[in-house]
Amino acid sequence: MSESINHELIQSLTERFGEKIFGVNEPYGLLTFETNKDIIVSVLEFLKTNTVADFNFLTDITAVHYPEKKHGIAVVYHLHSMVKKVRIRVKVFIDEHNPTIPTLTGLWNAANWMERETYDLFGVKFEGHPDLRRILNMDELGVHPMLKQYPLEDPNRVDKKDEYFGR
């Protein structure tokens, strides 16, 4: 069932947005496509209200860092249509050095903390977000730790004594 819905969805999306929907893929039956940041809000709004499947539930917002790519940060949205039991994944690749993207808080209140978390970990600036500040880390941290260039351990740490670690 979901395959036919996926097909229909992509059709209606391309009808509406044309070539700005690209990279369509279906890994493990989950419809995935890419778009760009200018129209992301209207794409998601369209998905929220369309007739094929109303994606009224924002499951998740996160980001992925691909340091080797030109547009190095992918912001990934997962939407869910509870009635039709379909999920959809939307990706937007943005510039690593100027990571900005419009906020989704106007569509779902749930986006608020998800975006704050993404900002905290990846430094993605969500334009128009009402309260964009760090959520998990301390403000003093200074870096966005999930970016690939930062190590897992704190390199400047003083609180770790090697003699206690058997190495």
Next chain:
Amino acid sequence: MEPLTSKKKILEQKPLTFAERIYLPAIAKGLSVTISHLFKKEATIRYPEVQREFSVNFRGLHSLKRDENGKERCTACGLCALSCPAEAITMIAAERKPEEKDLYREEKYAAVYEINMLRCIFCGLCEEACPKEAIYLDGPIVPSDYLRKDFIYGKDKLVEQPLTNK
């Protein structure tokens, strides 16, 4: 909202009856339940004196095993250290000398084998990773202690007692 499944079961909040509104019956009922526990056998295990029985699969203190001839099984392959998510295992491998043939089973052995018990999370991955059945987490709980450095357990604490009368 429309039902998403056929398995929906709506739980209605029943309005309070008069008897419930005056508190007392529910309180009396509650009191009767609690007082009935006064006469039940208590569930408590008096710990330091009475030990609760652990499951045979319980993951406690590690022990480095010896084989049936009393030789140490560990061959210092390092898989346990690799598989440890907490990076609590350190080992230094050494070559076995001919005269140590009775001590170690394989040509390589762990000269130093240390586990930092404070970092260990007792997940059992080292036990699974070991291809030589050399490490098992079959001991009791790890005792607490006063100093952090006392928690680095070396081979003196980890290796099984040698077979008797040898």
Next chain:
Amino acid sequence: MPLKIVDLWFILYRNEPFLFYIMSNINIVDAPPGIEGSGFFATSMDKVIGLARSHSLWPLPFATSCCGIEFMATMGSHYDFGRFGSERLSFSPRQADLLMVMGTIAKKMSPVLKQVYLQMAEPRWVMAVGACASSGGIFDTYSVLQGIDEIIPVDVYVPGCPPRPEAILDGFGKIQELVRNESGRRRDSDQYKEMLASYGIE
């Protein structure tokens, strides 16, 4: 391994009568009690107080994560922390005797933990329960403190992730032992103040 001040403190305190004996191997006969210092009455008073304190340690459960749930199990009917006179949890640090740090202490949390420790009234003891509080455990990351002994002095460490309630009770037994054998005026001594000073307290 360089000896830390904490270690020194432990050696000085835990083995008070044996210290000189071990270190110098010179046979020094202790002055009979009562000649100087606290004297007989005070020492037996110390014992009584230590005994009383050890049976009335009110814990402050600084439970942040998993170990907190095992602490609940310790409080529960099967293990019953109350047997040791400790079921009266005091969430107010003023009233607590034993700070039980259970769970990961992130760097964001560490000033809070220190604050709680400072607010506690003397005598106070600290127990680091579980791998995270003691050493950071598996969370060797940029945001986690690698052991609370970096910010506050710890008396007893309990290994395990999380420790079984048996292990927590075992650690508690160790604390009780400490409390029982402690001199009543340890808290006024220079070594103790020095130890606190090494943590930047007072």
Next chain:
Amino acid sequence: MNHNQPVYIDNDPQNELVTLNLGPTHPATHGVFQNVLQLDGERIVSGVSTIGYIHRAFEKIAEHRPFYQITPLTDRLNYCSSPINNMGWHMTVEKLLNIKMPKRVDYLRVIIMELARISDHIICNTIIAQDTGATTTFLYLFQFREHIYEIYEEICGARLTTNIGRIGGFERDFNDIAFAKINKFLKEFPIALREFESLLDRNRIFIDRTAKVAEVSAEQALDYGWTGPLLRSAGVDYDVRVSDPYSSYEDFDFEVPVGTSGDIYDRYLVRNEEMWQSLRLIDQALEKIKLEPAGIFHADVPEFYLPAKEEVYNNMEALIYHFKIVMGEIDAPKAEVYHSVEGGNGELGFYLINDGGRTPYRLHFRRPSFINYQMFAPMSKGMLLSDAIINMSSMNVIAGELDA
């Protein structure tokens, strides 16, 4: 500390409002998070939540660990029901690797996951009771968590952070003691649960404290991304087990309880009813296992599932697989996968991107507590302090899951 955080000024003598700092170590914040509330008398005017007090960088660690070493990490997400997280992660990887599980393993997983759900709901519901002042109920039901721990211990060897199962099955078959303990639990727990309900269900003090407090409509709940018992209490029968069945949940006959108003009493009722449904599920699973061939506890995938120790000794191929698996060098397809399970607090999602390396390229956890909890501050407006505290406990915010 937090420079950008809105600061309430409390020095103005003309100010009628009081700023109250709830947390991070307040007894009612079971876990650590902070709420700075402005009170007018006892009524909350506004509030700001601060979280991150035990942020442990799960997602960063996951990028540095092979797949099988991430299982212990997932234990520590929602530590009240770690097996669900473990299984959810295993199923995600199995989905990535296209492993088809034998039915018996699926049913065994259902047993463990439903036990975990019961233990999670025990915590939450007794904590609600505890925060309203009925401590004793907490201790009555908590004894049964101890029994669940015993069952876990029989299977995996640990009590709380279980690290239960492996990618591709379980580490060992359930032994007879485990089955005996499950049966004993099924017999004894309903009596205790009924007793628990009789203490609170129709007690007016409890109903007054919880009913019509913190009501949430279905639209609001969906807007804020609620899932799990919280969403169901608001009247939406969304359950991942039904809408997107995993681990053969489609074979089972059970109901999805929903509330009507989304208030705290509804949440309590939903969780209680889910415990009953979980008992039903375990019962059915035990029946179904009898029909399956005995002794199967993992899928037949030698390239992903660690071979038995004797095999490693005697079989070269097994030894190679053993080393490869432990080193983390398994041939996983380069792909991305999203899998979700119904955790104790809602939809627990794993978004995994694999690029063929030893470790995941990126692993993101959709943590229900994190998403559920963000509504707390907006919804506390106009509540009394006492209500806000029960509301917090009824949201069952697990700090480990909240902060990752």
Next chain:
Amino acid sequence: MDIAFVIEKFILVTIIFAITLVIAMYSTYAERKVAAFLQDRLGPDRAGPFGILQPLADGLKMFMKEEIIPTNASKWLFMVGPGLAMLTACIGTAVIPWGSPIVVNDRIVPLQVTDINVGILYIFGVVSLGVYGVMIGGWASNNKYSLLSAIRAASQNISYEIAMGLSIIALLLVTNTMSLKEIVDQQHGWHWNIFYQPLGFLIFIICAFAETNRAPFDLPECETELIGGYHTEYSSMKLGFYLFAEYINMFVSSAVMATLYFGGYNYPGMDWVLMHTGPVVGPLIGTAVFFVKIFAFIFFFMWVRWTIPRFRYDQLMHLGWKGLIPLAIANIIITGIVIAIIEKF
């Protein structure tokens, strides 16, 4: 006034004071044990046999603990608070008749410190003072939780005192006296007031729970909301005084309830016992019966605490003003009508 009178009263006061303290002390122990047994646990059992020395250990520990006075606290009031709480809790015992008079060396010794003819009013006065300890302590701590707690305590106590007073008025209609001694003597044998005033007793006991800040009315110190409430900032023996005062209050209100409604030292068949045991042992048996009643009430207090959830602040006020007060007034009216009818015919 002779010297023997002074000695007699002095001994009596000392004994009562000591007994009060011991009972309060062991109430803490009992509370922990009762809680434990109701919860399938064991409770303290390490300090001495069966943990019998637990209260001593707690007391000694608290005496030896460091005292902290918060920097911003109002120092003087901070110190006065616990003492006041303790004092007001203790002086309530002065008018309670502990037993019928005993005869020693041809001297009639009443087992009551003083029998003032407005005993009930005295009790009321003392009880309403009790809230000052809590209020002052909460206010002086300069802690917001304590302050909230003090506010709660004050409004709760004032509200419930009204209902309590009204329930007593109905009792006074029955007894026609305010002297506790006379009230007890009227309840000779089986004629306990509980049989004439069941509703009044119900209201009274609910108010007693509220006045002593016990669950389900323990709002001023409810752990999960206000941490420790008014005593959050207190350490060492000042905290001990507060905790102690709570148990003394419980003891005193149990004694008052036993006196007013359960016949004090009266019990069925007491005439026969008095005749056969003599003027010293007989009254003392009555005293023992009185204490059994008190212990039963204390147990009830604990039993309730470990069973029921607590109220919310506004619900508590609701219950007090809209539930108990009208009920108490109705009780007065009904009692009045019934008495009028009985006197008429």
